[in-house]
Amino acid sequence: MEKFAPVTRSEDGQPVRYLIVDDSVFARKNLARMVESFGGQVIGETGDGVSAISEYERLTPDIVLMDITMPQMEGIEAAEKIVRDHPGARIVMVSSVGYQENIVAALQRGARHFVQKPVKPEVLYEVIKYVMRDDGTTARSAGAGA
């Protein structure tokens, strides 16, 4: 996988901590590999919206990567519930179903960004830098591939 300049938290220089929510183990592994290549740390994984809410409460990650189409509770509803209780939550929706209404619904309910599957690492990298910008976080070297 392509090498990326590590993205760290500005407050303490520590790796960005991720919670990955996807009902596909395979998709979670792929996303984990990507964020680790960005210098991130996966602190939790789960496969549905209900457990995503409890895992967010328990782990308070810097970023949640959230699928939309999942059993029990879909990602948009879970994102809304998390943001309602934690307005500062940074949630990035990651889904193959990326039609306009879905994206608008996700953003209106508090998601910060949307990435369509199949995920390209360079796209996710730029999105991560973008949603962490209010933290003042920047990559140690500018741009991808450094």
Add this chain to the structure above:
Amino acid sequence: MRMELIQPFINSADAVLAQGLQSAISIENLTMEEEAYRRKGIAAEVCLTGEVEGRIIFDVDLGAALQLASRLAGVEVSETDEDLVREAVLELANQIIGNAVTTLNDQGFHFHVRPPVLHTAEQGSKSSEDTEALVMGFNTSSGNVFMNVALRYHRRRAPETAAVAG
């Protein structure tokens, strides 16, 4: 079956498989199927509900599934890693069908996608008069991939919408 429903699936399979395998793919055949679908390898099924209803079966022969899983996982996957191979097929189905559904929604067809499930039966249900089934066979560098699309209009679209899309 109307081509406007099918073309997004062809385009999406082409794009997702080509990206996953890092090689070109081609459509080997495109047939209407009236008999029950016979599974050829590891298959996932996705159901759609809404203005367009039905199901899509994404079916990958074992050799292709192993190579796809290995490519996508970044490690060598063998037949003993059954769960990982199944997960790879489910996730590819999710991506291909999800991307096609995205295109169709943006064209004015509104429906909901359920999460993919493994299709383990040897045979699927027969297509019916109002549920046309089309089987697409793709040739990849890793083997054969099939997609069986059986969709029907749940209700007529508004004339002005149909005119724009059609």
